[in-house]
Amino acid sequence: MSVALFVPCYIDQFYPDVAVATLELLESLGVDVEFPSGQTCCGQPMANTGCNAETAPVARRFVEIFADYDAVVCPSGSCTAMVRHHYAEYFAADDAAFQHVSTRTFELCEYLHDELKVEQMHTSFPHKVSLHQSCHGLRELRLGQSSESRVVRENKVKNVVSLVNDIQWITPERSDECCGFGGTFAVNEPEVSTEMGRARIADHINVGSEVLASADMSCLMHLQGLIRREKSPIKVMHVAQIMMGRPIH
Amino acid sequence: MSIPLPIVDHPTAARKFVTDDQRSPWHDQALWFVRSKRDKQADTLPEWEYLRSMASAIKTHTIANLGNYLQEFEKNATAQGAVVHWAADAAEHNRIVLQILKEHQTLRIVKSKSMLTEECGLNHFLEDSGIEVVDTDLGERIVQLRGETPSHIVLPAIHIKKEEVGETFHEHLGTDKGASDPKYLTEAARGHLRGKFLSGEVGVTGVNFAIAETGGLVVCTNEGNADLGVSLPRVHIACMGIEKLVPRFRDLAVFTRLLARSATGQPITSYTSHFHGPRDPESELHIVLVDNGRTRLRDSPEFRHALHCIRCGACMNTCPVYRRSGGHSYGATVPGPIGSVLSPTRDPKSYKSLPYACSLCGSCTDVCPVKIPLHHQLLAWRKELVGKGLLPWSKTFSMKAASFMFQRPRLFTFVGKVGRTSLRLLPHWLTHNPMNTWAKTRELPEPPKETFTQWHKRNRT
Numbered sequence: 001m002s003v004a005l006f007v008p009c010y011i012d013q014f015y016p017d018v019a020v021a022t023l024e025l026l027e028s029l030g031v032d033v034e035f036p037s038g039q040t041c042c043g044q045p046m047a048n049t050g051c052n053a054e055t056a057p058v059a060r061r062f063v064e065i066f067a068d069y070d071a072v073v074c075p076s077g078s079c080t081a082m083v084r085h086h087y088a089e090y091f092a093a094d095d096a097a098f099q100h101v102s103t104r105t106f107e108l109c110e111y112l113h114d115e116l117k118v119e120q121m122h123t124s125f126p127h128k129v130s131l132h133q134s135c136h137g138l139r140e141l142r143l144g145q146s147s148e149s150r151v152v153r154e155n156k157v158k159n160v161v162s163l164v165n166d167i168q169w170i171t172p173e174r175s176d177e178c179c180g181f182g183g184t185f186a187v188n189e190p191e192v193s194t195e196m197g198r199a200r201i202a203d204h205i206n207v208g209s210e211v212l213a214s215a216d217m218s219c220l221m222h223l224q225g226l227i228r229r230e231k232s233p234i235k236v237m238h239v240a241q242i243m244m245g246r247p248i249h
Numbered sequence: 250m251s252i253p254l255p256i257v258d259h260p261t262a263a264r265k266f267v268t269d270d271q272r273s274p275w276h277d278q279a280l281w282f283v284r285s286k287r288d289k290q291a292d293t294l295p296e297w298e299y300l301r302s303m304a305s306a307i308k309t310h311t312i313a314n315l316g317n318y319l320q321e322f323e324k325n326a327t328a329q330g331a332v333v334h335w336a337a338d339a340a341e342h343n344r345i346v347l348q349i350l351k352e353h354q355t356l357r358i359v360k361s362k363s364m365l366t367e368e369c370g371l372n373h374f375l376e377d378s379g380i381e382v383v384d385t386d387l388g389e390r391i392v393q394l395r396g397e398t399p400s401h402i403v404l405p406a407i408h409i410k411k412e413e414v415g416e417t418f419h420e421h422l423g424t425d426k427g428a429s430d431p432k433y434l435t436e437a438a439r440g441h442l443r444g445k446f447l448s449g450e451v452g453v454t455g456v457n458f459a460i461a462e463t464g465g466l467v468v469c470t471n472e473g474n475a476d477l478g479v480s481l482p483r484v485h486i487a488c489m490g491i492e493k494l495v496p497r498f499r500d501l502a503v504f505t506r507l508l509a510r511s512a513t514g515q516p517i518t519s520y521t522s523h524f525h526g527p528r529d530p531e532s533e534l535h536i537v538l539v540d541n542g543r544t545r546l547r548d549s550p551e552f553r554h555a556l557h558c559i560r561c562g563a564c565m566n567t568c569p570v571y572r573r574s575g576g577h578s579y580g581a582t583v584p585g586p587i588g589s590v591l592s593p594t595r596d597p598k599s600y601k602s603l604p605y606a607c608s609l610c611g612s613c614t615d616v617c618p619v620k621i622p623l624h625h626q627l628l629a630w631r632k633e634l635v636g637k638g639l640l641p642w643s644k645t646f647s648m649k650a651a652s653f654m655f656q657r658p659r660l661f662t663f664v665g666k667v668g669r670t671s672l673r674l675l676p677h678w679l680t681h682n683p684m685n686t687w688a689k690t691r692e693l694p695e696p697p698k699e700t701f702t703q704w705h706k707r708n709r710t
Contacts, residue, residue, distance in 0.1 A: 007701050007702075009655070009661070011701065012665075012700050012701045012702055013665045013668070013669065013700055014669075014694040014695075014696070014697065015694070015697070016697050016699060016700055016701035016703075016704050017697075019701035019704075020701065020704060023705075023709075035702075035705050035709070037658075037702075038658045039658070040654075040655040040656075040658055040661045041651075041655040041661075043652075043655070045648070045651055046648045046651060046652050047628075048609060048628065048631070049631060049635070049640070049644060049648050050604075050628070050630075050631025050632040050633075050634055050635040050636075050640065051635055051640075051645065051648040051649075051652070052632055052635070054648045054649055054651070054652035055652070057652065057656050058652055058655045058656060061655075061656060135608070135609070135610035135611055135612070136609075136611075138611075139610070139611035139612070139614065139615055140611065146611075146612070146615050147288060148288075148567065148612055148615035148616040149298070149615045150291055150292070150297040150298045151298055174281070177569055177612075178569045178608050178610035178612065180569065180608055181608065182607070182608025182609055182610070183609075184605075184644075185605070185607065185608045185609070186687065187686040187687055188260060188605050189259070189260045189263060189570070189574075189605075189606060190260075190686050190687075190689055190690065191260075191263065191264045191267045191268055192260075192263050192267050192570055192573050192574050192606075193608070194689075194690040194691070195267050195273060195573050196569050196570075196573060196608070197691075199274075199277070221694055222691065224692070224694070225687070225688075225690075225691030225692045225693065225694070226690065226691050226692075228691075228692040229690060229691055229692045
């Protein structure tokens with residue numbers, strides 16, 4: 001089985017350790033991972049602005065690069081949701097490569113949970129951790145049950161991260177409220193975005209969390225920006241880094 | 250001749266509200282409390298998701314066969330003794346209501362909550378014709394006395410603090426200066442409204458549901474003001490959008506079980522009043538059926554589902570943007586996620602900022618009792634707006650540039666390198682300058698020494 005790693009553009013540029021941790025984690029579980037060259041972006045920034053014409057060539061390029069792999073794994077719920085749920089308008093419905101890539105692209109935790117069915121890990125993360133559930137992971141990919149929904153679903157992110165030894169979960173008061181990143185929303189509506197982010201950070205700090213964790217680094221980029229500006233007493237980490245037992249930095 | 254609507258600039262309108270640290274967090278908490286009550290009520294019904302699917306299916310069916318059901322409703326309502334009027338738009342609706350009032354030489358009306366009459370601007374229209382209009386819903390009355398508009402479709406005065414209500418009541422109702430006890434203020438409003446009820450000559454209500462099979466209407470309130478308002482006068486005018494229909498009486502239960510639970514976290518509204526024709530031979534019941542853009546919405550495959558809306562307001566209560574920016578920032582009768590879908594259908598240019606006043610978190614879609622895919626419709630609106638050339642040039646240009654770059658991996662690598670290097674070498678004040686919107690409140694990421702691509706080349710090939 002050939003597995004490709006898709007590293008979202010901003011992770012490649014700003015958070016390489018998230019991708020390294022993802023790669024090392026998959027390798028430690030016996031997966032032979034390839035990193036196809038030439039990959040850049042899934043096209044979400046353009047699509048979420050409504051620029052279909054600008055999204056189309058980026059989406060088509062993505063499918064070409066990843067079409068020959070049995071599975072594509074990505075350490076981002078949001079980018080995975082883009083490929084799985086929002087590519088249809090850029091391809092013919094019977095396009096086999098598109099069908100294959102959109103159904104075989106997985107968010108990291110989802111891949112560990114559903115495909116590899118991981119049952120144990122040998123790493124340790126002896127810290128108080130609270131989970132920020134990214135909206136697209138939760139409500140587009142359905143990696144867990146949203147607080148609005150009464151459809152019972154397993155929380156795939158929490159299930160796999162809980163396999164790390166010594167982790168201590170802390171639950172924020174609002175379990176799945178948006179952090180206010182929202183891609184270009186963060187700069188279109190900076191004041192509302194900032195207020196939403198501050199409220200999330202305060203919630204996680206108030207319940208005594210040391211590490212605010214998420215399966216989406218884009219939410220964390222926004223929250224970390226606020227945390228560093230305001231010198232708030234909490235750190236952010238991607239779940240791949242936690243699953244690899246990285247030190248808090 | 251139509252007057253062009255002003256352009257709603259949501260980010261600017263929101264700024265004032267969200268940066269008011271006395272109001273925004275309080276507003277957020279108040280609405281989150283309502284959302285939490287809704288969650289508890291949803292928990293009491295194991296069939297919650299089944300009800301949502303049923304409600305959605307009934308609405309889809311009704312909207313698909315709307316013409317037939319409207320005719321069936323008209324036939325049955327007429328047989329019950331009601332007079333059915335058809336209004337193509339807001340102006341016709343207002344003219345019809347005024348005509349009925351003139352025929353009865355009416356000078357004073359009492360009105361219960363109706364978002365449709367807000368949408369049509371009925372109050373001002375009637376006031377300009379010399380008719381006194383009294384909103385009898387407490388929240389609406391507060392808003393009316395203050396010369397404002399509702400900021401929420403179920404909780405019209407949610408943006409106003411009790412101290413402010415005290416000031417308004419002191420000025421208009423003569424309550425003690427500085428009094429802000431909700432019980433005292435409510436009692437004062439009750440006394441004030443009682444007099445208005447007694448002198449009201451015609452009662453105007455909205456409609457929550459109309460039943461094609463029976464020709465009956467259902468009005469839901471918590472204050473009983475709709476019942477009181479139409480029980481004393483001889484004439485009842487009920488104004489409804491044509492999408493308020495359900496086919497059969499038995500379909501109603503699906504919606505009454507969902508409505509109050511979704512809206513305020515109550516199992517049911519205190520009053521669920523059924524009207525089947527006028528109450529006696531001396532009385533009149535007029536039903537005004539209003540289109541005002543609904544047929545156009547129905548013709549759009551992309552946005553037709555928005556006609557499912559039962560105006561519960563759950564999408565507002567759950568929306569993290571609405572909770573922090575306040576209802577008035579949307580500049581529309583219906584604010585929040587559903588308003589941001591509906592308003593651009595009225596005028597895409599005026600309301601072009603609303604589909605972007607959203608982080609696409611999807612909470613509205615999951616909370617909606619009739620399963621309108623709200624956040625997907627907001628995304629669809631963005632595509633429509635770009636197609637109509639309504640996105641600012643600066644944004645179109647930056648997206649074109651991004652697309653160009655993402656199609657060229659070597660250019661992407663080069664631009665990334667320039668960016669990271671500048672971030673490392675340039676002084677903080679320059680990289681985080683006031684022109685950088687991101688950096689007004691946030692630090693930029695710390696640039697790493699190498700990208701993952703470089704790391705991979707060094708370590709795995």
